[in-house]
Amino acid sequence: MTEHAAPVPGAVTAVLWDMDGVLADTETVLFEAEQIAFAAYGVDLTPEFKRRFIGRGGHEVIAAMVEALGIDADVEDLARRKLDAYAGRLAFLEGFPQTAAMVRAFHAAEVPQAVASGSPAAAIRAALHLIGLDRLLTTVVSADEVAAGKPAPDVFLEAARRLGVEPAQCLVVEDAVPGVLAARAAGMHCVAIPSVTDPLDPRFEQADLLIRGGMDAVDPDATVRWALGEAR
Known part of the structure; x- marks a missing residue:
């Protein structure tokens, strides 16, 4: 090697x-699910922004993204929206x-x-x-x-x-x-x-x-x- x-x-x-x-x-599918979730709060996530959080998951990554964006958002609500959107896109996995x-x-x-x-x-x-x-x-x-x-x-x-x-x-x-x-x-x-x-x-x-x-x-x-x- x-x-x-x-x-x-x-x-x-x-x-x-x-x-x-x-x-x-899953990275593409997860990113698309996050885009859908954050769009509900008026945020357009970019690949460049998301790259900073690769390797982190769960509620922690959503909380970190919310903090970095400086927005007033419900982390639990975002997590639910992300999971629902992810489930809807699993056919592409x-x-x-x-x-x-x-x-x-x-x-x-x-x-x-x-x-x-x-x-x-x-x-x-x-x-x-x-x-x-x-x-x-x-x-x-x-x-x-x-x-x-x-x-x-x-x-x-x-x-x-x-x-x-x-x-x-x-x-x-x-x-x-x-x-x-x-x-x-x-x-x-x-x-x-x-x-x-x-x-x-x-x-x-x-x-x-x-x-x-x-x-x-x-x-x-x-x-x-x-x-x-x-x-x-």
Whole structure:
């Protein structure tokens, strides 16, 4: 591999997946849902503004966006509007074949897996069903279920707890800097598949394996071999 790939010490016995931008190409659908929600308050969200919040989810990201915009808006109302709009656009959702292949390979190797995401649990499960991974990824943790979202480690620590695995034995797969930082804060190993590669945030270098070219550069077989061969 041409990517930065530091050896992982110890044994990795579980894989924790981010959802948005990793398993499913949800970023466009989520952004459109946010545009619809914020339009009710007279705000026209732009891609440039949204880029500042990639990797954060749940009510926290909506609250942060409201604060940054300086508007008087009901966060709970915005969250409901966003979820309703998201549900209405799920028919457009697609999964990434690269990470789907990795999920199936880890499943075949009997490696426990979970999804740890900033999205609401209902949205995560709906997306997993639509991309055909719901039967393989049955353990789901939403940032709405823990004290703090990414870059805090809470969602990953809760996922590890539910799987019955020590944090140091977990490998996180992420696409955004807050997720990489959360994995490090949790004491876990990390594969980074950046959703934004130009420019590439230097903080991605904290990942054990950095696939610099993003999803298009992922070699599922090589990545799984790295995880199972170097990390176990």
